[in-house]
Amino acid sequence: MRPFGFVGALVLFITGGAFAQSSTATTPAPASPLEPFKAMKGIWTVDMDGDGRSDGTVEYRVIAAGSAVAETLFKDTEHEMITVFHMDGDRLLCTHYCAAGNQPRLVAKSPTATRAAFEMIDATNLPDKNAMHMNAVVFEFIDADHVTSNWSSSQGGKQGEHASFVMSRAKSDTTPASVQAPAGAK
Numbered sequence: 001m002r003p004f005g006f007v008g009a010l011v012l013f014i015t016g017g018a019f020a021q022s023s024t025a026t027t028p029a030p031a032s033p034l035e036p037f038k039a040m041k042g043i044w045t046v047d048m049d050g051d052g053r054s055d056g057t058v059e060y061r062v063i064a065a066g067s068a069v070a071e072t073l074f075k076d077t078e079h080e081m082i083t084v085f086h087m088d089g090d091r092l093l094c095t096h097y098c099a100a101g102n103q104p105r106l107v108a109k110s111p112t113a114t115r116a117a118f119e120m121i122d123a124t125n126l127p128d129k130n131a132m133h134m135n136a137v138v139f140e141f142i143d144a145d146h147v148t149s150n151w152s153s154s155q156g157g158k159q160g161e162h163a164s165f166v167m168s169r170a171k172s173d174t175t176p177a178s179v180q181a182p183a184g185a186k
Contacts, residue, residue, distance in 0.1 A: 033092040033111040036141045037069040037085045038062050043170040044147070048163070058167060074099070094118055094137075102126040102133050114141045120154075130156050145169040 041062050045054040059072045068086040073079075079099040086093055092108035102125045106118035120135040132155040140148045147167045153160035 031113065032087060033108060033116065034069065034085060034087050036113060036116065036139070038066070039141075039144065040069070040147060044167040045170050047166040047168075050164070050166075054168075057170060058165065092116060092118075093121075096134050096137075098134060100132055102131065104134050106135075106137065115139065116141075132160060 037060070040060040042060060044058045044060065046056055046058050047053060048055045057075075059075060061070045061072070062068075063070050063084075064086075068084050071083040071085070073081045073083075081097055081099050083094050083096045092111050093105060094108075095103055095105050097103050102123050104120050104123040104126070107121050108116045108118050111117075115138070117138045118136060120133070123133055126133055132153055134151055135154040136152040138150045142148065145168060149165045149167070151163040151165075153162075
C-alpha cells in the first residue's frame with residue numbers, strides 16, 4: 001500500500017476547507033448602506049413648508065445596474081437638481097448637482113438602516129469656499145413609505161439656509177407633478 005503522502009494531504013486540506021467554508025457561509029453579509037435609498041425607488045410627494053400638504057414630488061431611480069440611486073428635485077424646471085448616491089468601497093457617498101452650478105460631494109458618517117447623515121468632503125466647480133453650497137444632509141427613514149431629508153448650506157464660511165423635505169411614497173393613482181422651486185430661488 002502506498003503512503004498517504006503530500007498529494008493526499010493537499011486534497012484532504014482543500015476539500016475539508018471547502019466543506020468548512022460552506023458550513024459557515026450561512027451567515028448573511030451586512031446590508032449595504034445604499035439599500036435604504038434603493039428602497040425609495042419611485043415617486044414621493046413632498047411637504048416643504050410644513051403645512052402637511054404636498055408641494056410636489058421627488059423621484060428616486062435605481063441606476064447603473066443597481067450601483068447608484070438618482071434623486072431628482074424640481075424636475076423639468078430651471079432649478080432641477082440631481083443627487084446621486086453610491087458606494088465607494090465601504091463608504092456611502094453622494095454628489096449633489098446643484099442649481100447653483102457646483103457639485104458638493106458628501107460622505108455618510110456611520111449610516112444605519114434608519115439614518116444617513118452626510119457631511120461635505122469636497123466640491124467641484126466651487127469658485128471659493130465662501131460661495132454658497134450644500135454642505136450637509138440628513139435622511140431619516142421612518143418606514144417604507146415615509147422619509148425626511150434636511151439639507152444645510154454654507155455661505156461666507158457660516159451656516160446658511162436649511163431645506164426640509166417630508167416625503168411620503170406617492171399612491172399609484174397620483175399623477176406626479178414636479179416639486180416647484182422655492183419662492184425667491186434663482
